[in-house]
Amino acid sequence: MTPVIWLLGLSGSGKTTLGSLLRLYLEGQGQTVTLLDGDRFRRAHGFCGFTPEDRRRHIDALRDAALQEQALGRVCIVAAITPYADMRRKNRELLPRYREVWVRCGLTTLLQRDTKGLYSAAAKGLVTRLSGVSDAFDTPREAHAVIDTDRRTLAESYEILRDLTLNALDWQNDALRALPPAAQALRPCIAL
Ligand SMILES: Nc1ncnc2c1ncn2[C@@H]1O[C@H](COP(=O)(O)OS(=O)(=O)O)[C@@H](OP(=O)(O)O)[C@H]1O
Numbered sequence: 001m002t003p004v005i006w007l008l009g010l011s012g013s014g015k016t017t018l019g020s021l022l023r024l025y026l027e028g029q030g031q032t033v034t035l036l037d038g039d040r041f042r043r044a045h046g047f048c049g050f051t052p053e054d055r056r057r058h059i060d061a062l063r064d065a066a067l068q069e070q071a072l073g074r075v076c077i078v079a080a081i082t083p084y085a086d087m088r089r090k091n092r093e094l095l096p097r098y099r100e101v102w103v104r105c106g107l108t109t110l111l112q113r114d115t116k117g118l119y120s121a122a123a124k125g126l127v128t129r130l131s132g133v134s135d136a137f138d139t140p141r142e143a144h145a146v147i148d149t150d151r152r153t154l155a156e157s158y159e160i161l162r163d164l165t166l167n168a169l170d171w172q173n174d175a176l177r178a179l180p181p182a183a184q185a186l187r188p189c190i191a192l
């Protein structure tokens with residue numbers, strides 16, 4: 001079974017950037033990979049709104065999509081805020097080989113980055129229920145890794161994520177190493 005690498009954290013923390021780099025790396029290694037980005041998934045599937053119910057429905061749908069990708073033997077990377085503890089608990093219960101990564105960044109840096117203008121819009125009252133500002137973001141207490149993107153370079157952050165993912169894939173590599181050499185040549189084609 002392939003892993004689900006679930007990147008969570010506030011808007012602008014670096015989920016999409018790191019998820020995209022990881023996908024490129026894994027594809028270069030011959031893995032089949034799907035990146036499900038919360039922002040895009042919402043637009044593609046008509047999920048809108050940021051009430052707790054809206055967000056839970058959205059994360060439930062993302063989890064279902066991740067399960068489908070796993071069933072097809074693809075490594076699935078999810079990048080979504082995933083703000084509430086109960087969402088993450090369901091992920092742990094329902095997703096085999098789930099790896100949770102908290103992409104952490106303090107508000108001071110997020111306000112400086114303000115990549116989508118959301119934080120300045122929230123300060124003017126134009127955006128409501130913004131995670132970490134006017135809506136809850138429960139502290140992730142059981143993440144497999146925490147990446148502080150306001151203190152680490154992009155290269156360092158990426159390396160942490162890549163190493164965690166390689167660990168998650170390790171049992172698969174072990175299983176493949178046990179195969180005869182001729183079969184190992186087929187490695188990129190074998191999805192366990
Ligand atoms: N109020 C409010 N709160 C949070 N996010 C907001 C909001 N309004 C718009 N956006 C933008 O919508 C993207 C939604 O992120 P997610 O789908 O990952 O959120 S959630 O997990 O369903 O809570 C999120 O994407 P990222 O910036 O990639 O995190 C934001 O750009």
Ligand SMILES: Nc1ncnc2c1ncn2[C@@H]1O[C@H](COP(=O)(O)OP(=O)(O)O)[C@@H](O)[C@H]1O
Binds near residue numbers: 010014079
């Ligand atoms: N260490 C880092 N890791 C990830 N992104 C970083 C880092 N340092 C700076 N950034 C920048 O922060 C921004 C994060 O934006 P994005 O990846 O869209 O965040 P999110 O998907 O969480 O909303 C990008 O402009 C990225 O270049």
